[in-house]
Amino acid sequence: MLDKNGIAKRIAQEVKDGYYVNLGIGIPTLVANFVRDDIDVDFQSENGVLGMGPFPFEGEEDADIINAGKQTITTLAGASFFDSALSFSMIRGKHVDLTILGAMEVSENGDIANWKIPGKMVKGMGGAMDLVASAENIIVAMMHTNKRGESKLLKRCSLPLTGVGCVKKIVTNLAVLDVTENGFKLLERAPGVSVDDIKNATEGSLIVEGEIPEMN
């Protein structure tokens, strides 16, 4: 079974040379730590930064330079700043190659719910609805089950949706799966996790074809 860093590390393998990547808050943010340093990747932050770098050294923080999580950041050589409309032009116009975000639920047809729990304080969707409605390549990073042990990979989402039919790939603490026309297709198992463990933790249709390799 993977921890959050393990999920991020596996997703980092999906980040290819020349990609512009938008990372959501939570596990997706960790992906940047594991991207190979022999490839060129630019990270976009929807509040208006392309070419995000690491956190600043203490004392070098600048209140005017933050990421979408409102954290102080730095920029790398070749970075740029821009307004919010242009930022979402990059996203909506499909100029961003890969979007990685967290989710509360994903359904077998690729619907995603990650912004609202009825009865609880709603903070808002931020840029998530724009990202999922437009990106061609969306990977969801999440735990396979919620805190109550219930599956987050469902036939249909029970929570209010963020977007419909948009998720292509899911990496959880248990498995790597593709979202296909016929349901969740199991591609890889996390170390020490059996196909049966994954079946038991998946409510939606799970397609298992042949031997399922352990991820490396």
Place this chain on the structure above:
Amino acid sequence: MINKKVDNVTLALQGVKDNMTLMLGGFGLCGIPENSIAHLVKLNVKGLTCISNNAGVDDFGLGLLLQKHQIKKMISSYVGENDEFERQMLSGELDVELIPQGTLAERCRAAQAGFPAIYTPAGYGTEVAEGKEIREFDGKMHVLEYAFKADFAFVKAWKGDEAGNLVFKGSARNFNPNMCGAAKITVAEVEELVPVGTLDPNHIHIPGIFVQRIFQGEVYEKRIEQLTVRQR
């Protein structure tokens, strides 16, 4: 040169009244019009509808207006980090319309650019699209979203000149340029107001035509919401 300079925040906010709709730039506490917000508190105008990506924190940004119950309705994409906001929202005192961030930006830009509405794929199939016109383009579904109509836009820039030309810094740019010229009156506050001719025309982010009033803010706290650093 058409001079847009006003001497102080009092003159800059002249004409702001109860029940108006205001646009306010900023992302979190980054790039917010601090001086204009402080003066809105002082004016004690009530029943405001505020279009702003976020609603500040309890004791800074738009949170200051919430504390004094000056806001009737917020139109935002994300409103966490504010207990008073939550209390007013749950008690029904405050009306909240949550919309996707890109839609918020584009509804501002549409108003600025003279488009009555735009089609966006964001929110299709979700509760955000309920009751809205849906149209298919190239096999993909889109939601009709209208341009905002606002009385005042309050924006904050790094530098500006007396002609109203603006230059922003870092990610403090965010929604500010999109709100310029998107309301009946745009008020720009800047950290540094310079004489005309000082700014290189090649480096202007927003031309003065989109700005009606410009003033230099007295003080900028520029509070950091999430200080994150790494070890040397």
